[in-house]
Amino acid sequence: MKQLAVYPGSFDPITNGHLDVIKRATAIFDKVVVAIAHNINKQGLFSPEERADLVKEVLGQDPRVEVDIFSALLVDYVRQRGGLIIRGLRAVADFEYEFQLALMNRRLAPAVDTVFLITDERSFYISSSLVREVAQFGGDVSDFVPPRVKRALEEKLGG
Numbered sequence: 001m002k003q004l005a006v007y008p009g010s011f012d013p014i015t016n017g018h019l020d021v022i023k024r025a026t027a028i029f030d031k032v033v034v035a036i037a038h039n040i041n042k043q044g045l046f047s048p049e050e051r052a053d054l055v056k057e058v059l060g061q062d063p064r065v066e067v068d069i070f071s072a073l074l075v076d077y078v079r080q081r082g083g084l085i086i087r088g089l090r091a092v093a094d095f096e097y098e099f100q101l102a103l104m105n106r107r108l109a110p111a112v113d114t115v116f117l118i119t120d121e122r123s124f125y126i127s128s129s130l131v132r133e134v135a136q137f138g139g140d141v142s143d144f145v146p147p148r149v150k151r152a153l154e155e156k157l158g159g
Helices: 016-028 048-059 074-081 092-108 128-136 147-157
Strands: 004-009 031-037 065-070 084-089 114-118
Touching: 004 016, 004 074, 016 031, 016 048, 016 084, 016 114, 031 048, 031 074, 048 065, 048 147, 074 084, 074 092, 084 092, 092 114, 128 147
Parallel strands: 004 031, 004 084, 031 065, 084 114
Antiparallel strands: none
8 A cells, every 4th residue: 555655854855865765766756755855954055945946847747745834843844745754775884863853752642653765875875965165166956856956056155
C-alpha cells in the first residue's frame, strides 16, 4: 500500500541530490510533499517563498509532488498531513544525525515513521550549503543544481 511521504528540508537551494531523492520517492509513494522548513531563527539565502517557487519550477507539473512551507515541529506537521518522513542520506555523518532525529521524532510521535533513501553516488558530496558557498565565490555550480537554480543563484548573488 502506497501513501503520502513528507520530504522536509531547507532546500536553500534545491540541488540535484534533492531531485534524485524526490524522483525515487515518487516511484515508491503515491504523493510526496516537499516540505520547506521556515525557521524564523535562521536567515537563508532565499526566502521560503522563493525556495518554494524554485522547487515548483524545477519539478514542473508532476501531480504526485506538492510543495509546501511549514514552520511547526516536523512530527506535528506530518501528523497533520498523514504519512511518513523521507530523508536522504549521503555520508555516515548524515546517518548519525538523521538517526538521532528519527529516534526523537519516534519518541514524540510513535506513529510517524522515517524512511531513508541513499543519495545517488553522483550527489554524494553535494549539499545546499556547499553549493551556496561555491556560488558566492563565483564557482561553477552547473553540475550540482538545475539550470534554473543556477540562474537564481547568479541573480541573488550578483554573479
